[in-house]
Amino acid sequence: MPKHEVFYLPPDASEYNPDERLNSDLKRGIGKRISPRSDNEPEHNERSHLKSVQLKPNKIMGFSNLQQLFMPLDLCKV
Numbered sequence: 001m002p003k004h005e006v007f008y009l010p011p012d013a014s015e016y017n018p019d020e021r022l023n024s025d026l027k028r029g030i031g032k033r034i035s036p037r038s039d040n041e042p043e044h045n046e047r048s049h050l051k052s053v054q055l056k057p058n059k060i061m062g063f064s065n066l067q068q069l070f071m072p073l074d075l076c077k078v
Contacts, residue, residue: 021063025053 029049036042053059 018063022053025059025063026050029053 026046026049029052030042030045033045036045
């Protein structure tokens, strides 16, 4: 059975929280789009941006300072 390591982060450490980095990226990505013209457009823009991020694994790994833990050893920079 694989062992998992748990990292406890302080609640105010946004620089270590991948969710905060994703939220920041989402805000920047949506800010580049034109202003929504309908009530459904903001949600569509959010989903569209998140889908584009989902297709970029290197970008997702960049949200985490702990990315070396999830990368194969041959890809880690020494």
